[in-house]
Amino acid sequence: MDVQDPRMRSLLRQANKVADSGKRAAAEQLYRQLLEEDSEVAEAWFGLGQVLNDATEQKAAYQKALALNPEYAEAVRALAELRGEPVPAWAEAAIVEEEEEEPEVETAVPPQKSSVHEHTAVSVADEEVYEFVCYRHPNRPTSLRCYNCGKPICSSCAIKTPVGYSCPDCIREKEDVFFTAKPTDYIIAPVIGLVLSLVAGYLVSRFTLGGGFFTYIIMFFVGGIAGRFIGQLSKQAIGRRRGRYLPQVMVSMLILGTAIWILPYLLVGGFGSLIIFLGPGIFLFVAGGALYSYMK
Ligand SMILES: [Zn+2]
Ligand SMILES: [Zn+2]
Structure with a gap:
């Protein structure tokens, strides 16, 4: 099962990257944002399970992933480990197989998706310099993040505040709480x-x-x-x-x-x-x- 939408794929890759770097709270935010847009992405449920702290919530996330894709080996293993049960042999085997294949999967994109391929190639190259892509402009790589919610923002979306750069959503949220006047x-x-x-x-x-x-x-x-x-x-x-x-x-x-x-x-x-x-x-x-x- 593969994520087809390039925007979703980019968001997912970004979230995985943030998770890998150990920023669990920021990664959780990104996974949730992704799932809000499309709740059928098994990989995002699995990723969410990896960064959550509460075991019950973790189990629920893995179960969601497995409901979407019952053969999701990593989710099977993670759930089994969480429950203290033995990991099914087929899942272990699938994971080992996938890890061996992984380098190839990363670089080789099926030739029929040529436009997608170009897009992916560009952002992979850019990501060596920039860590993320703007959550409002998936084609703009950036290294800025909102100090409040952790979402990546490009320089034209970032708003400077005394405590750091903020995304427009967080600014609006704060203002809405403060300014309540009606037009009348x-x-x-x-x-x-x-x-x-x-x-x-x-x-x-x-x-x-x-x-x-x-x-x-x-x-x-x-x-x-x-x-x-x-x-x-x-x-x-x-x-x-x-x-x-x-x-x-x-x-x-x-x-x-x-x-x-x-x-x-x-x-x-x-x-x-x-x-x-x-x-x-x-x-x-x-x-x-x-x-x-x-x-x-
Ligand atoms: Zn932007
Ligand atoms: Zn924000």
Whole structure:
């Protein structure tokens, strides 16, 4: 019984290689990934059995392999050894025979599969330099692996993180856990944020434009409280969900809601009188920071 699909064959070879190098957890992952795509690959069940730690799970894997191919000598032997039973003589003989044949099997590919042959020849040659092939691009050899799940990734799929290279699947999985905001949250929260910012901006512009030192001190406190308050209210309205861009969107609403009241003064007074905007400026700076960190 042979694996016909070139992609499956490449995955299987890769998994066997990882298993041979002693990386059992990474190999297990690869076998499982392969079996998820095609659960009828006896070799993958056998390989999985070899890298599992739990004897019951190992037995189950070997039995799966044998259900698909009852004459799978290695699986028969492994299962017998696991059960402490004698290995049937025919299985031992078959394994010895196969081991003698193996070098030939590796290199000689039937001539009728010429396109497959070319493909195999290329990847075998490349594997001398690169250890694996990318799990998303089976034709791209690579030596990179995802630090999290151990899957091989090519350089264009690898995403650099502070702890190492990650595959796109693992990145997405982590983000999905963290960012749960629904599309409507991106409407509800900014609308609430804008309304509150308009109120706050109006009051701030009324009481601080041209204000002196005392106003600046007050704006430090008011800004912090206002930013937090706006964040709290809008976050409550969206069920405390997080959105990847929500902090930026909310700060934009705050700037918009405040700037609208200051703009007329700016147009009349020009930039020459910038000092009168110091009060609102401090407010925006402190409130924006508080809002941003609250929404994060
Ligand atoms: Zn790739
Ligand atoms: Zn990964």
